[in-house]
Amino acid sequence: MKNYRIDNLQYCNWSEEIFRINNEAKLDAIHVTVAYHENFDEVKKNFKIWDKYFKDFKSLIFKGKTFKDIEKAKEDKKTAIFFGFQNCSPIEDNINLVEKVYDLGARFMQLTYNNQSLLATGCYEKNDSGVTRMGKEVIKEMNRLGLVVDMSHSAEKSTFDAIEISTKPIAITHANPSFWFGAKRNKSNELLRTLAASKGMLGLSLYPHHLKDRSNCTLNSFCEMTAKTAELMGVQHIGIGSDLCIGHPNSVVEWMRNGKWTKTKDFGEGSSSNPNFPEQPTWFKDARGFKNLEEGLKKVGFQETEVNDILGNNWYNFYRGINN
């Protein structure tokens, strides 16, 4: 098998420059967020913007639909773009929209983004009632179509529920283990073990609010965490979901956190004294940091094949399984 490089979560301020960086980083595929709070009509507009990117930058990117597009991307030295939602807002309250967003190109959908949704509870809520009545129906529909359930921003019981209800493996595309750093978004050992046992995937995040020492996190600390996570989950259930949000003005992170749900400003993972996008660690300013990860992971004792698994092959195998 060839070795694939995949970053299974990016939400950058897209431009030719960023597509070139991803290309330079040899990323065969990225999973791109196209919705945080958008409803169906709004997300259709986002897909249209991407249609234009695919036309304008066809030497760098194309739309990914199945694992075969990852193989094609490697051959053609391009990056396949797979789409996902960080919230279920695009399906509104309508189960019939699940098929419509799949047809538009969505391949991952979080059941929640921090707050309670119609489907499940987000990790910022005080109480977690788990997957809802509508959530159960929607998971069934997602399973039927091959739209992956992503629980990155969900609360714990909801995530256990999703693993149990889904007949296909689910993903936590971008989060870290809480044994390393106790951010609300990070996940417990028990949850990660259960995720791995159900053949699910964890994409390790490089977003500073999920990192020990945040922007000052060291490469070595991140790689040692990866080694411990591999002991916990098995190396084949770990990938990267960098959560790179580069090039955006700070108004974007404010919108991500506040959407239209509150008149009181919410600071999410930040705080009133630190409200902006955090600075990336020096060793992962952008996707070219994959090179540093490669070296760092070897240094903490991973074999070369394991490094390749973590940096892309595990995600590739997960994509292979989506429509089986």
Place this chain on the structure above:
Amino acid sequence: MKNYRIDNLQYCNWSEEIFRINNEAKLDAIHVTVAYHENFDEVKKNFKIWDKYFKDFKSLIFKGKTFKDIEKAKEDKKTAIFFGFQNCSPIEDNINLVEKVYDLGARFMQLTYNNQSLLATGCYEKNDSGVTRMGKEVIKEMNRLGLVVDMSHSAEKSTFDAIEISTKPIAITHANPSFWFGAKRNKSNELLRTLAASKGMLGLSLYPHHLKDRSNCTLNSFCEMTAKTAELMGVQHIGIGSDLCIGHPNSVVEWMRNGKWTKTKDFGEGSSSNPNFPEQPTWFKDARGFKNLEEGLKKVGFQETEVNDILGNNWYNFYRGINN
């Protein structure tokens, strides 16, 4: 004070005939449902339909905005129509729509309709996480405007939360005590006591699925239940919210239960062998049953002033307090 007659929940297949029946029943005001699953654009259409009713049937009905319209209705021998939503779907995920629906005429809004919403948990969910982060913000906004929080179809913890969070009294516009009949929609003694202590109102329901012996419920049983409820809550916290749904085809109750949230048919309070609108008890086929309630309540020992309080004055006083 004059005596007012108010039915604080109806969702009929509106027609001149029904407006005449309400008039004949001497109802000075009714609270009418204009949304179960409708989003903002859809509910605007429903308000437009009502604008036409107000034009076509101006000798019978007019739009109610404050308690003064109840007084006006009595003087003019008409029925004031107050609007409400049985779900928060019209505000979608947008707190700014709360003011817009208030401006359109909404005066009551349930935080949930059976299922989990973005604001709270419905009574048909397995687990109840209470009022959500967005729910807290929306209640604040509803309080500011004078849009009453209605928890008729909500789960118990969510209802306790709403009572605690709301700075204004809330309502359960249409439900019965579960000590009398253990329907999922009916309410516990502890909840009803807390509702009364917070100056909230309970509208007793005449919908057969909320009645002991359902369609065969006797007037006497209903009135004895009312007497026990008055002992529990104090008579001044009890009114009528008949939940009359007359004149509809059965496709409407199917839509009420299923909306767009499931591909598997849900039977709500009915069952696969009994999926239709239930038959009203003989003594409350329509609003003219208020006459029977008057007699029945006297028969179980209520004083005339108490009967008048239950059949409308308590709701009138509640409306008086909305904008204070």
